[in-house]
Amino acid sequence: MAQVLEFKLPDLGEGLTEAEIVRWLVEVGDVVAIDQPVVEVETAKAMVEVPCPYGGVVTARFGEEGTELPVGAPLLTVAVGAAEGSSGSAASPSPSSASPSLSSSPSPSPSSGSGTESSGGSGNVLVGYGTGAPAARRRRIRPDRLDRAVAEAPVSVAPVVAAPVAEVLVAEAPVHEGPVPVVSPLVRRLARQHDIDLRRLAGSGPDGLILRADVDRAIRTVEETAAAAQVQAPVAAVVAAPNGVAAASDAERIPLRGVRGAVADKLSRSRTEIPDATCWVDADATELMAVRAAMNAATGPSAGPKVSVLALLARICTAALARFPELNATVDTAAREIVRLPGVHLGFAAQTERGLVVPVVRDAHTRNAESIGAEIARLTELARTGKLSPAQLTGGTFTLNNYGVFGVDGSTPIINHPEAAMLGVGRIMPKPWVYQGELAVRQVVQLSLTFDHRVCDGGTAGGFLRYVADCVEQPAVLLRTL
Structure with a gap:
């Protein structure tokens, strides 16, 4: 049976x-x-x-x-x-x-x-x-x-x-008595954004639970009613927006949901809660590029997989965080405490078809450049195919953002909340540079550090960024910490 x-x-x-x-x-x-x-x-x-x-x-x-x-x-x-x-x-x-x-x-x-x-x-x-x-x-x-x-x-x-979905009642529905049956905070926010009274909606979920689909239908009902009114009255094709800017009545609206919605919420929260500041410096990356070329040209039993520039920069970051642990931290706003974290879980920004994601290299402080590079490559492939798990996208303590791949020199990145800092890297370009007292063409990169001013002052942030730049210009400096 x-x-x-x-x-x-x-x-x-x-x-x-x-x-x-x-x-x-x-x-x-x-x-x-x-x-x-x-x-x-x-x-x-x-x-x-x-x-x-x-x-x-x-x-x-x-x-x-x-x-x-x-x-x-x-x-x-x-x-x-x-x-x-x-x-x-x-x-x-x-x-x-x-x-x-x-x-x-x-x-x-x-x-x-x-x-x-x-x-x-x-x-x-x-x-x-x-x-x-x-x-x-x-x-x-x-x-x-x-x-x-x-x-x-x-x-x-x-x-x-x-069962067929219940019709959404907007104007004539009785008002709910007691708590409104809504579980998702996203549904509540969507309703607030469109001035939808949740007390007047009939939920189609279990036990009358109001789902996002119910709110979406209510929004469409309001929009269709407004559109019908526009058809009956001689209105202009272009209406004035609340901010005074002319907006087409048939403008495309793209919902902020999924990965893009989560990123939007996180960036907004970062800008709202974190008093960030940014400092930057130009660095001569010629020696770093030469060292990378020598590493990848090695042959024989000791030769490993190719090492990327991002992997070298990630290893430099872990060495810098060991010297300046103030930046590997978060702020507990409720307790009014700075929480310095014992390990470095290094996030790196990756652009995918689904939007910007930040996979996390766990325990990056225990890895060498080769190990970090292999993990970055693995996580990047998972990001491109949309197979990253939630656990692989959370728990970061510091983020490395290589926006040079977009062909730009500099940026002021937004901190990945609740972290305390992010290092941004621009494109590496041949530029005129004073080298050993003479003008020469060198491989130059701009490095920028956005940091939470609550966890440290400019001296600490500047010291961190200067150490990163020194390692880029003279990779032998990094050998002292290996």
Whole structure:
């Protein structure tokens, strides 16, 4: 006898409260195995494949691609034990926790309910839901079997077909009494930005929970009403914006959500909370470039992989932070304390198709230039393919930003909150330079340091930047700290 189980969007960690459906990996009627990835979602920090904790037949999907769902909202329903005679196992579900989360461990964990272990699973194991069982091939069950599975499902389980979304009531809806059923702070902020009264919305989520889709529909209703009024009245094609600047009535609006929205929130918070200051210096990088060329030209058993300029600069940063630990810190505003951190987790800015991300090289202070370079290359590839996990994008203590790749010389970077400083590096260009008392053409780079003025004064920041510049101009200086 089939049992239909509901799988809800799990807690993806790092305080994330919602995710956007990017791509469904299964369809209604497909047979899935335990821990088989069923949907690809995008959070504010990463793209994640979500594995299903149940094995059986998919009977319903909740949400189209592009829909944003809060944690705990239904994702799909699975008829367990419905695929009679199929080669894929329709195992009984393992016991589930109230708020399942994705484990950061790359290896599968044993199921608390199945009593078996298997390898080769998705790797994204839901805590308390089962093992990393190998994913079965997608199979479409015959309609008659699907109907029979649905008919045999116990009455007490979740419905197999998503109920139609409730109409959003804006003007005529009764006002909610008591707390408004909203979980996501992003939904509340979106409503405030568009002057939507959440007390007058009918939520389409579980127990009347107001979702972002409900607010979006309310916004569209208001916009459509305004557009209809414009059609009926002779209005100009261009209207005056609140700031006095003319704005086209058909201007494109791009939602700030996902990675770009998270970056926007973080940069805004940095500018609001951190009293930052910037200092910069031009440095002669000719010797650094010569040393790098010599390192990469080495042959024989001792020759390792190629070392990038970014890796050398990262190693210089860790040496500078050892001398000036004030900049490897954060500020606890509630306690009014500066917290100096024991280890260096070095972030580096990476531009991707999904926006700017900052992967983090863990324990960079324990690595040499070759090890840092290998980790930067690995994380950069994951960033380009959208496979960075939230854990790989958080926890940084200092950031290195190489904006020289965009062909610019200088910048005043915004600190990556809650860090205390960021080193910016411009392009390395041949320029006229006074070298040993004579004018010569040298490889020159501009270095800029933006720092939190609460953690140190200009003397410390200047000392840090000058040490970095000295290592760039005379790499032998770095040998003293190795």
